[in-house]
Amino acid sequence: MKSIQMVDLKSQYQHIKTEIDNGIQDVLDSCAFINGPAVKRFQENLEKYLGVKHVIPCANGTDALQVALMTLGLKPGDEVITTSFTFVATAEVIALLGLTPVLIDVEPDTFNMDLNALEKAITPKTKAIIPVHLFGQSCDMEVIMNLAKKHNLFVIEDACQSIGADFIFSDGRRQKTGTIGDIGCTSFFPSKNLGCYGDGGALFTNDDTLAEKLRVIANHGMKVRYYHDEIGVNSRLDSIQAVVLDAKLKHLDTYNANRAKAADYYSSAFSKCDKLTVPVKAKNSTHVWHQYTLQLHETVNRGELIEHLADKGIPAMIYYPVPLHQQKAYLDPRYKDGDFPISEKLAKTVLSLPMHSELTEEQLAYITSAVLEKV
Numbered sequence: 001m002k003s004i005q006m007v008d009l010k011s012q013y014q015h016i017k018t019e020i021d022n023g024i025q026d027v028l029d030s031c032a033f034i035n036g037p038a039v040k041r042f043q044e045n046l047e048k049y050l051g052v053k054h055v056i057p058c059a060n061g062t063d064a065l066q067v068a069l070m071t072l073g074l075k076p077g078d079e080v081i082t083t084s085f086t087f088v089a090t091a092e093v094i095a096l097l098g099l100t101p102v103l104i105d106v107e108p109d110t111f112n113m114d115l116n117a118l119e120k121a122i123t124p125k126t127k128a129i130i131p132v133h134l135f136g137q138s139c140d141m142e143v144i145m146n147l148a149k150k151h152n153l154f155v156i157e158d159a160c161q162s163i164g165a166d167f168i169f170s171d172g173r174r175q176k177t178g179t180i181g182d183i184g185c186t187s188f189f190p191s192k193n194l195g196c197y198g199d200g201g202a203l204f205t206n207d208d209t210l211a212e213k214l215r216v217i218a219n220h221g222m223k224v225r226y227y228h229d230e231i232g233v234n235s236r237l238d239s240i241q242a243v244v245l246d247a248k249l250k251h252l253d254t255y256n257a258n259r260a261k262a263a264d265y266y267s268s269a270f271s272k273c274d275k276l277t278v279p280v281k282a283k284n285s286t287h288v289w290h291q292y293t294l295q296l297h298e299t300v301n302r303g304e305l306i307e308h309l310a311d312k313g314i315p316a317m318i319y320y321p322v323p324l325h326q327q328k329a330y331l332d333p334r335y336k337d338g339d340f341p342i343s344e345k346l347a348k349t350v351l352s353l354p355m356h357s358e359l360t361e362e363q364l365a366y367i368t369s370a371v372l373e374k375v
């Protein structure tokens with residue numbers, strides 16, 4: 001059996017090696033490393049795939065979130081609502097820009113934004129909401145967009161983990177995550193569902209004015225070369241990464257389908273076990289399984305389980321071990337232990353298993369039996 005990885009980029013590369021190698025060689029031959037035709041090609045193909053008017057490539061997902069916030073013309077002290085159970089980047093950029101992160105809890109089944117808490121967190125200072133489509137399925141964008149409209153708020157979707165997932169509106173209409181709010185952000189970090197071979201990211205919007213602003217902010221605040229109308233940043237996707245992404249974009253639906261197959265295998269094996277809670281699929285979203293995350297019941301010792309799996313050559317990860325309001329850099333007198341009980345409980349009980357497009361049935365059988373013999 002092939003060795004088991006959290007994310008098996010090597011095996012995936014072997015299947016698309018010729019296309020990737022040729023594409024990278026073309027970039028080397030052309031020396032168009034920055035703003036070359038490969039970036040434009042990928043941008044247009046991704047616009048088509050997502051059904052969105054504008055894709056603005058940038059350097060990484062964190063930059064995408066920062067550029068999105070910079071574009072909205074917010075002032076220090078303006079409040080931006082996001083969840084306490086997420087990767088730090090979401091709150092980091094809010095804090096970096098002198099805005100005030102307002103944290104709310106998540107739902108115990110989907111790990112996504114608690115919608116009751118969301119409405120309660122809105123104050124006259126609130127300017128934007130950043131829903132995070134955690135682990136690969138969409139937040140309830142219908143409720144979020146309606147609330148945003150009612151209170152005149154911007155919505156920036158953190159779609160770093162959910163590229164390819166559809167939100168399903170109550171009338172049955174489907175839209176890709178990241179294309180529903182004012183601005184969507186994604187990351188092409190190698191281990192994401194659509195990952196490059198370095199750093200990369202992108203912004204999405206259907207609004208022409210916002211698109212223009214995002215492009216300017218991501219490019220030193222300049223529209224005309226060497227004339228800077230506002231303070232921007234330098235955030236670009238390079239041509240080599242674009243070639244890799246364009247090659248992988250063609251396979252994204254297959255990759256996500258393979259992940260779903262692996263998730264189904266896990267869940268059917270684990271659902272009989274009364275010491276584990278398998279991930280719950282939201283009714284109004286498809287799931288692209290960025291992570292397959294179990295909740296361990298009280299009787300299961302997580303540390304011992306991880307050790308047992310490691311002994312058998314099976315990696316497992318805790319996403320995320322500390323909620324944002326308990327992170328040293330984000331400690332804030334507004335929040336205390338116990339304020340976000342679901343996030344705090346999840347941080348103590350979640351365990352993510354290997355999840356990628358190349359998992360074989362043999363590996364899945366091996367992993368599931370290794371988990372079940374210990375819990």
Ligand SMILES: *Cc1c(COP(=O)(O)O)cnc(C)c1O
Pocket residue numbers: 060061062063086087089090132158160161186187188189199200201
């Ligand atoms: C990966 C990730 C980011 C940051 O993306 P980078 O490309 O690593 O900067 C932000 N938010 C979430 C939810 C992520 O998973």
